[in-house]
Amino acid sequence: MEFNKAYSRQEFVRFLQNSFLPEDFVPSEEEVWFRTKMTYSTEAVKLGTCQSLELVVYEVKHRSKHDARVSLSKEAFRMLADETQDRALVVFVPEDNNENYRFSLIEITLDAADDSARVTKRYSNPRRYSYFLGEGIAYYTPNKYLNEKGRVASKEDLLSRFSVEVLTKEFYQELSDWYAWAIKIIRFPNNIDDKDDDAKFNNEGAIRLITRLIFVWFLKQRHLIPEEFFDESYLKENLLKNFKPYQMGGLLHDRGEVKYYTAILQNLFFAMLNSPITAEGSKDVAERHFRKLNEQGKPDRSDYDNNKLMRYESYFKNPQLFVDLANRTVPFLNGGLFDCLDEKDKGIYYDGFSDSEKSMKSLYIPDFLFFIPETGVDLSIWYNDKRKKAVKVRGLIQILKRYNFTVEENTPFDKEVSLDPELLGKVFENLLASFNPETQTTARKQTGSFYTPREIVQYMVDESLVAHLKRTVGEELEPQYRQLMQYSDDDVELTAEQRKSIMQSLYNCKILDPACGSGAFPMGILQQMVHILNRIDPDNSGWKEMMLQKALDETSEAYRNSSSDERKELIADIERSFDESINRPDYARKLYLIENCIYGVDIQPIAIQISKLRFFISLVVDQNTNADPTDNFGIRPLPNLEAKFVAANTLIGLVKKDASLFDSAEIKAKENELKIAKHKIFGAKTVRTKRKYKNIVNDLRQEIADMLYANGAVGNDEARQLASWDMFDQNASSPFFDPEWMFGVKDGFDIVIGNPPYISYYSNTGSQLTIFERKTYVSQYKSIAKSNDRINSMNLMIERGLSLLCLNGNLSYIVNKTFSVLPSYINVREYIIKNYKIEYIVQDLSPFEAIVDCIVIGIKNYSYNTDYKMRLVSPDLKTSKSASISFVRENRLKEFIVSDNITIIKKIEKQPLKLCNILIVNRGMNIGGCFSSFLSTTCKGKLYRRYLPGTANISYYTYRWEESDGWAKFDQQIERELKLAGKTLALGDPSRYDKPRLFIPESSQTLVAAYCDEEYYSGYGLMVGTAVDTNTKSLKYACALLNSKLLTFYALRKEILRKGNKATPHVGVKGLSSIPVPQVSKEQQSLIANIVDKIIDNKKFSNEIAVSTYVSQIDSIIYKLYELTYDEILIVDPQTPIIREEYEKA
DSSP states (O other): OOTTSOOOHHHHHHHIIIIISOTTEEEEEEEEOOSSOOSSEEEEEEEEEETTTTEEEEEEEEOOTTOOHHHHHHHHHHHHHHTTOSEEEEEEEETTOOSEEEEEEEEEEEEEEEETTEEEEEEEEEEEEEEEEETTSOSHHHIIIIIITOSOOSHHHHHHHTOHHHHHHHHHHHHHHHHHHHTTTOBOOEETTOTTOHHHHHHHHHHHHHHHHHHHHHHHHTTOSOGGGGOHHHIIIIIBTTOOTTOOOSBTTBSOOOOIIIIIIIHHHHHTTTSOSSOTTOOOSOSOOBOOBOTTSSBOGGGTTOTTSBOOGGGBSOHHHHHHHHHTTOOOOOTTTTOOOOBGGGTEESSOOOOOHHHHHHOBOOTHHHHOSOEEEOOHHHHTOGGGSSEEEOOHHHHHHHSOBOSSOOBTTEEESSBOTHHHHHHHHHHTTSEETTTTEEHHHHHTOOOOOHHHHHHHHHHHHHHHHHHHTOGGGHHHHHHHHSOSOOOOOOOHHHHHHHHHHHHHOOEEETTOTTTHHHHHHHHHHHHHHHHHOTTSHHHHHHHHHHHTOTTSHHHHTSOHHHHHHHHHHHHHHHOTTTBOHHHHHHHHHHHHHEEEEESOHHHHHHHHHHHHHHHHTTBOOOSOGGGGGGOOOOOOOTTTEEEBOTTSBOOOSOGGGGGSHHHHHHHHHHHHHHHHHHHOOSHHHHHHHHHHHHHHHHHHHHHHHHTTSSOHHHHHHHHHOOTTOTTOOBSOBOHHHHHOOOSOEEEEEEOOOOOBSSSSSSOOOOHHHHHHHHHHOTTOOSTTSOOBHHHHHHHHHHHTEEEEEEEEEEEEGGGGTOGGGHHHHHHHHHHSEEEEEEEEEOOSTTSOOEEEEEEESOOOOSOOEEEEEOTTSSOEEEEETHHHHTSTTOOOOOSTTHHHHHHHHTOSEEGGGTEEEEOOBBOTTOHHHHEESSOOSTTEEEEEOSGGGBOSBOBOOOGGGOEEEOOHHHHHHHHHTTOOOBOOOGGGGSSOEEEEESBOSSOOOEEEOSSEEEBTTEEEEEETTOOHHHHHHHHHHHHSHHHHHHHHHTTSEEOTTSSSOEEOHHHHHTOEEOOOOHHHHHHHHHHHHHHHHHHHTTOHHHHHHHHHHHHHHHHHHTTOOHHHHHHHOTTOOOOHHHHHHO
């Protein structure tokens, strides 16, 4: 079927019957009567049923002019509930125009509740996944998943066809390949006089280019960017001279021209989107133009640093046509959104927007990187993968053209099968994972950046907002708060006064993400707050009245410090925000929530820039466009977010000698002036207004810094820091963070939420702390006692986040699971238990594609000395139970393990011995990459033995060697020589290989041990365990313990066997040695050793039935040794073959 054509019912049913659905699909044409009043849906027709997939197919006609996705989804959910259907394919077609339509998979959970005399059909857990189809859409995605894959084979297959995640991964892989190819080619000028800074800044510049271009692509979906700017044929024929978009060149220094990035994209970014169409107060469309030319026909020096003027005029066939195209379509977006980052006076050209000869020679982003249809490149080194030797890549514009984009952020309940603005975040976070040439590690590991899945963000957002509303409005309304969070059409029973209180509470809520990355949590909480406002105030009347009242409040500083004309303009601005002829209702909701509630900090300036992009898109999507350039095409200039998102080091606070001195009358007066000026900047609509208040803000900051130093509130260094911080400098990151100075938030935040970075500062590689930083952390953090403590950014961010809360405020973090159990985190766990209340813990999450296991923890800024209950939430986020905090308080290591497992853990930990009492564990041969010195494919003499490289050679109780594994020699003379040459290696003690031993893989899904009494050496990935008493029976006892289900259960829950930053769980010598083990008699040891022998013997002959029987015997004996009940066994192994009666009578 041709999905880029207008909708035809006949063709669509034919496609379903002949190509898409299973052959048991039965077409029909039955009118469906709506049992509930619909706002947008006008009629529905049942097009057929498919019994094997248990679904119905409907066509719904609607009259939504602006494609009201949320409202149409709710109406569809209601229709399915009324029809008693829980799964359907629904085609949504505008009643007056069939050019574009949506094809949706909808699922709900039906819940019929008896309501007096009738049955009210209720539903929960609604989900809608949609394709936007019809004229003008990109054909690639629907064709691949709906046409090329053929008939749907199962319910799972159907869901995968509508999967946004599958699509996003595919897009990202294409983009990642492009990035890996391009980063070896492109070059930004950066600091023109520093030839060594390119490696540092080119990666960032490439990521910035990608995200800017993707943002522009989203704008193009709203028809705010000319299609001609991305059409290579049009560019060649009408705009650019000698444009050769596919030419890669042949010579080393002639690899393609640089015209598209400079002439088209740079001018679009910096001199169109960032430049007004008309001068202030004028209707003349003449503000955008090229730089003036001097008598020699070259750009005049007088305006070289004006980044709002177009450049590269000589590249164009018809420069005025280029300007006219922009002025017919491209709005001025304001907000510092596309401010050029060049500082030309300082010789800094991060963007390279310059027509100076020196800069242009240093800028190289050739045209073929954007337009080449396809070429093969070798990316094997980049990916460290031999399979990547011949990867097909295409130009960046060609990639973008293949996919559909939607400007509305998807929600957990309504997802369009296209790329939404969340993609900006995913691209940013994933490209940070790319190889960093400076540190020889991944940038993602260095910055601790991981993108949090939307469902987890949603859960944390909901819990945070419920906690806030309970505190500020009333705990008795918690059921209603949770009902408001749901995307259903159930009426929520609230009085007018309660609705007003909720609205006021949301407006007053101060929210901070202290490590905001690309803005997933701030955006998630904005979406949910807007949703709640929509449910309690659907016509926006209450919200509008509240905004007007605040503007007219004569007691406010803003009112007292503004003129009559300014107050009139403020009122007029509010009226414009709520005017539904120019904005959708959500625009005003978002605008004032962003201004008053949401704040973000990140140490990386590029992260802050991308967070801003997402918020700008969220506002653009709710504005109605028009064709009038003098009205900026209906787009209101976007707010300036410099006072909402800042680049700073959250972990370092401002040292205040006397905090009370910040409260003097003089300081408060200046702070009020500063607050008003920042409000003016947020709403500044013109360059002149923004410049005026930018100067006022900078002057006020200097005045306040001087006053604070003069009255002794801060020292000289701190005063200098305060004054030097420039909120408008998009290249800089402040070395400190102070919420009062940067955001005007003095009494703390109601909600602190986020995914803090995971960076260890005590490893030999990666990020390191200076002595000054270590001393600073000791002085500012109560959970760090001395400068040589093991410091992790997660420790710091948790304590810092708690310190930023207001009284009774709540923190919600997703953190590495190791935080909940490892001894190195005991200080911060004790600090939390003594000073705060744990509200809930979500355990055993694996959201980052097997990179690291996590927990989500919710903490209230209130100290409870008495016992209290906290909620333990299941990993699927659907169920929870209560547990006493005493379980944690009474735990010696204060581990956050509170579940059915706790009694099992206690039974294990009461054992008198550790594994190290019976088994000495060491690492295998670390040959430090000197393969040829120690390894061979053949046996070359007496020094050589068969070699077991790693995990693949080991299974339960036994090992396997193949010819391809090779041979190794243990030559300590060569070891000494290589060490003297600077190599890092350690062969270990050769005697451990001359006695019976266990080989234990470092990396495996479970604990595994193989018994060996033959001549074998092992690689570094295999630990070597030898008996303390040289007794083979005790060695076999240790082997049985390590292969038991119980000890794997224990090791996983205690993070002894943990994922860390590796895809497969791994275990270390120290963790393994610390496992508690029972003390057994010689008779018991002999019994176990005999069974181990039987397992080894039967495995040699592949007698799997006998092996399973003996393994169960071992497990049963070990359960008994640790005194587990049968019910506890079922917790460890729900599928255990052990029979209750036999176990309990033994």
